[in-house]
Amino acid sequence: MSQQHLVVVVGAGPAGIYGTRKLVEAGHHVVLLNRDIKPGGLAEYGIFVDKEKMKTGLRKQFKKILADPKVFYLGHVTVGANQALTLDALKAMGFGAVVVTAGAQGTKKLGIEGEDAVGVYHAKDVVYHYNSLPPFSQRTFEIGRRVAIIGMGNVMVDIANWLLNHKKVDQVVVVARRGPLEKAYDDSEFKYIDMYLDNADMKQEIERISSHLTAVGQDVEAIKTKFIGQGEPLEGRKLTFRYLYSPIKVIANDQGRVAGLEAEQNIMILQDGKTVAKGTGTTQRIDVDSVIYAIGDQVDASLGLPFSRGAFVTNPEKLPGDPNPAAYQPYNPELKSPLEGIFVAGWSRNASVGLVGVAKQDAERGMKVVNAYLAQKPDSSAGEMEMKVEALIERLKSNGVSPVTKEDIELLEGAEQEEARARKTWDFKYTSDDKMIEVIAARKAAR
Ligand SMILES: Cc1cc2nc3c(=O)[nH]c(=O)nc-3n(C[C@H](O)[C@H](O)[C@H](O)COP(=O)(O)OP(=O)(O)OC[C@H]3O[C@@H](n4cnc5c(N)ncnc54)[C@H](O)[C@@H]3O)c2cc1C
Numbered sequence: 001m002s003q004q005h006l007v008v009v010v011g012a013g014p015a016g017i018y019g020t021r022k023l024v025e026a027g028h029h030v031v032l033l034n035r036d037i038k039p040g041g042l043a044e045y046g047i048f049v050d051k052e053k054m055k056t057g058l059r060k061q062f063k064k065i066l067a068d069p070k071v072f073y074l075g076h077v078t079v080g081a082n083q084a085l086t087l088d089a090l091k092a093m094g095f096g097a098v099v100v101t102a103g104a105q106g107t108k109k110l111g112i113e114g115e116d117a118v119g120v121y122h123a124k125d126v127v128y129h130y131n132s133l134p135p136f137s138q139r140t141f142e143i144g145r146r147v148a149i150i151g152m153g154n155v156m157v158d159i160a161n162w163l164l165n166h167k168k169v170d171q172v173v174v175v176a177r178r179g180p181l182e183k184a185y186d187d188s189e190f191k192y193i194d195m196y197l198d199n200a201d202m203k204q205e206i207e208r209i210s211s212h213l214t215a216v217g218q219d220v221e222a223i224k225t226k227f228i229g230q231g232e233p234l235e236g237r238k239l240t241f242r243y244l245y246s247p248i249k250v251i252a253n254d255q256g257r258v259a260g261l262e263a264e265q266n267i268m269i270l271q272d273g274k275t276v277a278k279g280t281g282t283t284q285r286i287d288v289d290s291v292i293y294a295i296g297d298q299v300d301a302s303l304g305l306p307f308s309r310g311a312f313v314t315n316p317e318k319l320p321g322d323p324n325p326a327a328y329q330p331y332n333p334e335l336k337s338p339l340e341g342i343f344v345a346g347w348s349r350n351a352s353v354g355l356v357g358v359a360k361q362d363a364e365r366g367m368k369v370v371n372a373y374l375a376q377k378p379d380s381s382a383g384e385m386e387m388k389v390e391a392l393i394e395r396l397k398s399n400g401v402s403p404v405t406k407e408d409i410e411l412l413e414g415a416e417q418e419e420a421r422a423r424k425t426w427d428f429k430y431t432s433d434d435k436m437i438e439v440i441a442a443r444k445a446a447r
Contacts, residue, residue, distance in 0.1 A: 004028055005096025005374045006385040008392075010079045010087075010303075012066075013041020014058070014356045015346020016101035019363035019370075021065045026371045028096065029070045029385050031392060033085070035078045036133065037404050037436050038412070039066060041103055042347075043356055045133040046124075048158050048192075049166075052426050058356065066406050072389050074403035076433065077396060080302045084399035087304045091341065093388060093395075096374050100312075100330075100344045101363060104351035105300035108310065110150070110293065114250030118142050119258035123155045123294035130162050137431035144289030145170040148261050150247055151294035152176040153184035159292055161192045164237050171238045172196070173288055175261065177277040178268055179213055179243045180206065180227045196239040199229050209244050216268045216275050242286060244268065246279060250291055261286045296352035305330045305344070311351060312344055323365035325372070343370050404440065411443035412436055 004027045009016045012034035020030045038044055043058045066073050079085050079102070090098050107122040109115055119142045128136035147163055149156045149172060156174060163169045172193075176182070206213075206227065210220045233239065245263035253259040262285055266277040298310030306313040315326035315338045328345060329338040345366030346359040354362075396403055404412075412430075420428035430436045 003375055003379055004382075004385070005377065005380050006031065006388050007097045007099060007370065007374070008033065008090055008095045009099045009101060010090075011035070011041065011100065011102035011346075011348065012039035012062075012073065012075070013101060013103050013346065013359070014043050015103070015348070015359040015363040015366075016041070016099075017062050017065050018360040019099060019101055019345055019367045020071055022364050022367035023099075023370065024065075024068050024070045026367075026374075028371075028374065029072070031072045031074060031095070031389060032066070033077045033079055034073070034075045035102070035105075037075045037433060038409060039073065039075065042127075045131040046127055047131075047356075048161060049130060049427075055427070066409075071406070073406040073409065074393070074396070075409065076404045076437075077401055080300070081304050082302065084396060084401040087342070089395070093392065095388065096341075096377060096380065097370050098342045099366070099370060100303060100305065100342065100348050101346045102300065102303060103347040104297040106298040106310065108293070108295055108298050110247060110295070112247055112249055114252050115291075117250050117252035117258050118256050119144060119290040120250055121290070121292050122297075123149075123151070123159050123292055124297055126159060126162070126292055127155070130166070132429040132431045134431060134433045134436075142257070142290065143167055143169065144258070146173065146288045147171070147290040147292060148173045148175050148247075148286060148288040149292045149294050150175050151184075151296075152182070153294060153296070154186060154189050155296075156294040157185045157189045157193060159294055160196075160239060164193055164196045164239065168237060170236075171240065173286060174239070174241045175245050175247060175263060175286065176241065176243050177246050177266060178275055179209060179218065180223050180241070181213075181218055182275060193239055194229065195234040196237050197229055198233050198238040198240050199231065201238070201240045202228050205241055205243060212244060212267050216270050244277065245284065245286070246277060247291075248283065251285070258289050258291055261288055261291055297347075298351050299348055303348075305339070305342070306332050308333070312348060314344065314349065321369075323368060325369040328366040328369045341373070343373075404437075408440045408444075411440050415439045415443060 006029045007023050008031045010033050012032050023030050160172045163172050213220050244266040247263045249262040251260040262283050264279045265282045268275045269278050299312050301307040313331045315329040315331040317326045319326045328343045330342050331338050345363045416428050
C-alpha cells in the first residue's frame with residue numbers, strides 16, 4: 001500500500017525542488033517554503049544572467065514539478081530563529097518530516113584588517129545583485145575601476161564576466177594563494193573572460209613564480225603553454241592574475257574606501273601529495289579600488305540546526321546503506337544524537353559544492369533516506385494533511401506573513417514575460433519584493 005505523509009521542505013532551490021519530486025513520486029504531499037518570492041534559488045539568482053538556455057530549461061522543469069497538486073508552494077517565507085516560523089515550531093506542528101534545503105546563505109570572510117571598508121563585497125551578494133534578487137538588487141555596490149577578486153573558482157569567472165563585459169571596469173586582478181594549476185574554475189567557463197587576459201602580464205607572472213612551481217615538481221613550460229595565450233586584451237580591459245599571494249589587509253583611504261590590498265607572498269610545499277601555500281612574511285601592495293571575496297559560502301546558522309565551522313553538523317555515525325543515511329541527518333553533538341525527523345540536503349549539507357546536477361543528485365539521495373524514514377511511520381489521511389497546511393498558513397498570517405502561492409507566481413511570471421517581450425529581451429525581472437507583490441495583486445484584481 002502506498003504511504004502518504006505531509007513533508008515540509010525548507011528552500012525551493014534545485015535541491016528542494018528536485019527533492020520534492022522524489023517525495024511526491026513516493027506518494028507524499030509537500031509544503032515547500034521559500035525565502036524568496038520566486039522559486040529556483042541559485043538557478044534563478046546565481047547562474048549567470050545570459051545563460052538563457054540553461055535558465056529557461058531549469059525554470060521549465062521546476063514549473064512542472066511545482067504544478068503537481070500534491071505540492072503547496074509558499075514563497076516569501078523565511079524559516080529560522082527570530083523569524084515568523086522557526087524550525088522548532090515546524091517540528092511541533094507534527095509534519096511527517098522536515099527537510100532543510102536552504103542552500104548556503106552565510107558568507108565567509110577572511111578575517112583580515114580593513115575588510116569592512118567600503119568596496120569590499122562577498123561574491124554571493126554581488127551575484128544576487130546582478131541577478132535581480134531583492135534586497136541585493138536594490139543595494140548600491142561601490143565598484144571602482146580596478147577590482148581584486150579573491151579566489152579562483154567558477155564564481156570568480158562569473159564575477160569577472162560581469163565586471164569586464166557588463167560593468168566594463170578597467171582591470172580585474174585575480175588573487176590566488178597557490179599557482180595556475182591549482183585553479184578551481186573550468187576551462188569551458190573561462191572562455192567568457194579569456195579575451196581580456198593580459199598575456200604579457202601572465203608571462204611575467206609565471207616567470208616570477210617559476211622557481212616555486214619547479215620546487216613542487218610542476219612543469220613551467222607546460223604551464224606557460226596552457227596559460228599564456230596570444231594577443232592583446234579586448235578593448236584594453238585587462239584580466240590579470242597574482243599567484244602565490246594571500247591577502248592580509250585591505251588598505252582604506254581616509255574616506256574608508258578601498259585603496260589597495262596588502263598580500264603576503266607564498267611558496268608552495270607538498271603535503272600528502274597536494275600543494276599547500278605557505279607564507280613567506282614578505283608582503284606586496286596590490287593597487288585596487290574594490291575587493292570581492294569569491295571564496296565559497298557557509299550555511300546560515302540562524303536556521304537553528306547544530307552548526308560548526310560553517311556547516312550544519314550531521315550524524316558522524318557511518319550507517320549501512322547507499323546513500324549513507326547518517327550524512328543527511330542533522331546531529332546534536334552535545335546529546336550525541338541525530339535530530340528526529342529532520343534532514344538536510346544540497347548546499348545546506350555540502351556548502352558551495354557542485355553544479356545544479358550535484359545538488360539534484362544529493363537531494364535525490366537524501367529523499368531516499370527521508371522516504372525510508374516515513375515508511376516506518378503511520379499514514380496521514382488526506383483530511384489531516386489539509387488541516388495541517390491550513391494551520392500553517394493561518395500561523396504565518398497571524399505572524400504577519402502573507403505567503404505567495406504558485407498561482408501568484410504564475411501571474412507574476414506572466415507579467416514579467418509580457419514586459420520582456422515589450423522590451424525585446426528574453427528575460428525581465430521585477431527587482432523589489434513590493435513591486436512583485438503589487439504586480440500579483442493587480443493581476444488578481446484584473447481577473
Ligand atoms: C555564482 C554561481 C553561479 C553558478 N552557476 C552555475 C551554472 O552555470 N551551472 C550550474 O549547473 N550550476 C551553477 N551554480 C551552482 C548551482 O547554483 C547550485 O549547485 C545549486 O543552486 C544549489 O542548490 P540548493 O538548492 O542546494 O541551494 P540554492 O540554490 O541556494 O537554493 C536555496 C533556496 O533556499 C531558500 N532559502 C534560503 N534560506 C531560507 C530560509 N531560512 N527559509 C526558507 N527558505 C530559504 C532560498 O530562497 C533558495 O530558494 C552556480 C552557483 C553560484 C553561486
